[in-house]
């Protein structure tokens with residue numbers, strides 16, 4: 001029987017030619033319709049980037065080593081990549097509205113991963129975000145601080161150095177994903193080749209579980225930062241009140257270490273709230289500080305001390321202890337770090353003690 | 366066949382979402398607010414109509430004469446994907462207003478089974494060109510009606526006390542099936 005080759009050839013030809021026609025159409029569109037030519041991105045009225053338009057703003061920024069926080073990797077689901085687009089951003093998109101407050105919309109805040117570059121744009125990015133960099137690092141040390149908090153020390157690779165202010169945070173990138181999580185830096189800003197983080201195991205939390213269970217000494221890790229508006233006001237000479245429980249210890253520890261390293265003279269009081277004795281850590285070290293520096297006072301408080309804790313210190317919520325302990329004094333400033341309800345309650349007490357609301361700095365998490 | 370009958374049937378008796386349960390993914394995930402549901406619906410109407418209008422000649426003018434009809438699954442998908450891309454680029458460039466309302470939804474529906482479903486039904490039911498376009502347009506409108514109804518119900522649901530295990534997609538699926546039962550009431554009014 002004679003084989004009819006046409007039954008093989010025709011389908012292939014048809015497929016190929018239709019696919020080619022469509023590909024041609026798209027290539028044409030890509031070249032002539034979707035191309036926006038060279039666009040200029042002006043940042044803070046100074047720095048200029050010249051880019052080939054058509055993509056999302058975030059990708060150009062990353063290409064140019066400007067690391068805007070972006071926990072979802074540009075999918076428009078985390079709302080972290082906010083920045084001000086003063087000009088050329090086009091209309092606000094439905095994908096952005098859920099993440100922006102009315103205030104932010106009025107101040108032309110946009111999500112960098114959603115704004116497409118089609119013409120020259122003008123951006124305002126906070127200086128400290130511009131300072132953020134990406135760091136390769138190796139885990140040098142992991143230790144248990146309490147039953148659910150671990151301390152990680154990252155040694156930055158090569159000769160890279162991180163310049164941060166006491167109180168700021170970095171993002172830890174979970175390998176093989178585009179997920180990031182933010183953790184406050186616990187080390188002293190003077191230590192520039194290492195970053196120390198305190199991570200509490202959040203039940204069901206992707207990143208904390210990964211860090212607690214899978215990370216080992218010697219593993220490589222990628223950090224970006226530093227970020228954050230919460231940091232020590234170095235030029236202020238006011239007395240300082242620090243409040244923070246659990247992992248809130250991290251930025252506060254950095255602040256206190258830095259104050260001592262720079263021989264600060266003002267009075268420093270640190271309120272540390274925990275539930276039971278097993279949630280306390282660094283107590284001895286802080287008590288040692290207390291002996292050495294006359295101007296430092298450490299006030300730990302347990303809200304529900306267990307019998308076997310034999311606790312003789314303060315009992316109650318940290319806010320109650322603050323209420324009892326603090327004196328009316330206008331010339332103080334406060335650094336708070338912890339869960340939102342605690343911070344809100346603490347702010348109420350601090351203002352009632354005469355502290356100006358503008359002198360209260362906090363980081364809610 | 367009467368064009369009006371086809372249009373009516375696609376809205377009620379043969380609703381693509383509630384009778385055939387096609388296009389469920391956006392139906393469940395984008396039906397949270399009426400505004401986004403409407404945007405999604407319009408995008409579906411648009412893409413369905415355009416793809417059917419292009420797929421019809423591809424089938425009857427190219428595949429049938431060359432006797433390679435079996436290629437239609439693959440080819441329909443390719444044309445749909447390419448077309449959506451193309452339309453997206455065009456709206457983005459020339460119709461920025463439309464882009465704001467429709468644009469974000471376009472890429473979402475490239476791989477929507479309802480879109481492919483409409484093109485396949487058009488072949489199965491041997492519609493003429495005009496019938497195909499009306500059928501596709503009607504199916505899109507029918508899908509839009511369904512998703513808007515769903516988002517209306519879901520906006521009331523915000524205040525309801527729903528068992529933990531059913532929150533989100535769970536309750537939405539149950540509502541969709543009750544709506545489908547209700548739409549069965551239309552059955553038999555017209556046939557296609």
Ligand code: FES
Nearest residue numbers: 070074076079113
């Ligand atoms: S990167 Fe997550 S919303 Fe933009």
